[in-house]
Amino acid sequence: MPKKKKPxxxxxxxxxxxxxxxxLLSGDRWKISDIKSEHLHFHxxxxxxxxxxxxxxxxxxxESVPFRAGDITFIPRYLPHTTYSSPNTASLWAYIFFSPEELxxxxLKTAQSHIEPNLWAIQGTNCILNKEQHPKIYTLATSIVEEIKQQSPYYQESAYGLLMSLYIELLRIHANNESWSEHDQEPDLQGELVISPVLEFITKNYxxxxxxxxxADLCHLSTTHFRRKFHELMGTTxxxxxxxxxxxxxxxRLKSTEASILSISEQVGFRSIxxxxxxxxxxxxxxPKAWRKAAQSEAQSAKASILEFTGWV
Structure with a gap:
């Protein structure tokens, strides 16, 4: 029997x-092909x-989970997935990316924890919410897209409020769904994303x-195996x-604060300037000095653009 191809x-x-x-990623560019990708991806x-x-x-x-027009999907960071349309169609999407914990x-001081780690324990079907069953989720999500696209006065404040309301609705669904219990079986991280604990650690402790x-110890791997696996998944060391x-x-920090470059270098973990x-x-x-000067002159448009839109070419 031929060996199963590794994704x-x-x-x-x-x-x-x-x-x-x-x-926000929206517009005609964001159509999903009907050709099934051989690659899963995570973000x-x-x-x-x-x-x-x-x-x-x-x-x-x-899991292979069907979706249709009017569905809202939510995928936590580091969860491998892929999407493809029905034969001879190209479904049109808009995507919103954000970090609930940071935003x-x-x-949300009363929220005991953010939703993403617990999503590892849910079934794939629970990542897709239908418009008919969850009209409030659909209205909030589409309203956020329109606010950001139109950029009317105070659109950021409005989009922030709508996004927080949407996230609270997801937290409520999470709390009411027994299959999302914290007592569910822990995810098997020995498979596709064994390095997930490291990604989470670096995000919080960079x-x-x-x-x-x-x-390597965080992933329960030898250092050699960890280096190889990390490069295989991330394309870098x-x-x-x-x-x-x-x-x-x-x-x-260079864009949003007046802190010195030396101070910022120390704040983000570098041992020397x-x-x-x-x-x-x-x-x-x-x-850093030249980037800060250019970013401050660009008013609202500056981004920390290191790998923007990687994977969508």
């Missing part, structure tokens, strides 16, 4: 706008998808000194991924 996983990194950390932020036309299949955690950390051996995360955070400058120039194409 290829792609990492798609989306950089959120600095001034309003919500990324670094939570994804809300709105299907506007046609239907097809979304593969989540090994709502000062607002400013801390850390060794590759420590990261653990250290390069850590540094890109640090530089992206540095860009946000020389290593920070060298890494920054390698990723961003210019020095």
């Amino acid at each position: 290829v996983i792609e990492y798609r990194h989306y950089s959120l706008p600095i001034d309003f950390p919500v990324l 670094n932020h939570m994804e809300i998808g709105i299907c506007y036309s046609d239907g097809g299949i979304m593969e989540i955690k090994g 709502f950390r000062h607002s 400013m801390m000194p850390v060794s590759v051996d420590y990261l 653990p250290l390069e991924f850590l540094n890109s995360t640090r530089i992206e955070e540095a860009c946000k 020389s290593s920070f400058n060298r890494c920054f120039a390698k990723l961003m194409g210019e020095s």
Whole structure:
């Protein structure tokens, strides 16, 4: 019997706008082909998808789940999945990417935890919510898209409020659905995304000194196996991924604060200003000082654009 072909996983990194950390992808560009991709993919932020036309299949955690126009999908970061339309169609979508933990950390103080880690335990069918069964979810999601597209006065405040309401509705569904219980079986991270604990750790602790051996231990892998697996999934080394995360955070601080470059380099985890400058120039194409000056002159448009739209070409 031939050996089952191992799925290829792609990492798609989306950089959120600095001034309003919500990324909208919409328009005719965002049509899904009816050709099934051989690659699953995952991304670094939570994804809300709105299907506007046609239907097809979304593969989540090994399940093939049908979708149709009017469905809202929500995919947590680091969860491998793929989508393809029904034969001879090209479903039209809009996507909203954001980090609930970052966006709502000062607002949702009563929420005991954010939803994403628990989504590993759910069934794929629960990642798709139908318009008829969840009209409020649909109205909120489509309203967010329109606010960001039209950019009327105070659109950021309006979109923020709508997005928080949408997230609260997802939390309520999570709380009321017994299959999403915290007591459900833990996800099997020995499969497609064994490195998930490291991605989560770096997202929250990028400013801390850390060794590759420590990261390998988080995944219960040998250092050699961890390095190989990480590069296989991410297309880069653990250290390069850590540094890109640090530089992206540095860009946000360079744009939004008056802190010195030395102070920012220390805040994001670099041990020397020389290593920070060298890494920054390698990723961003210019020095931190030059980038800050250009970003401040670009008013609202500056982004920490390291790997924007990777995977969609």
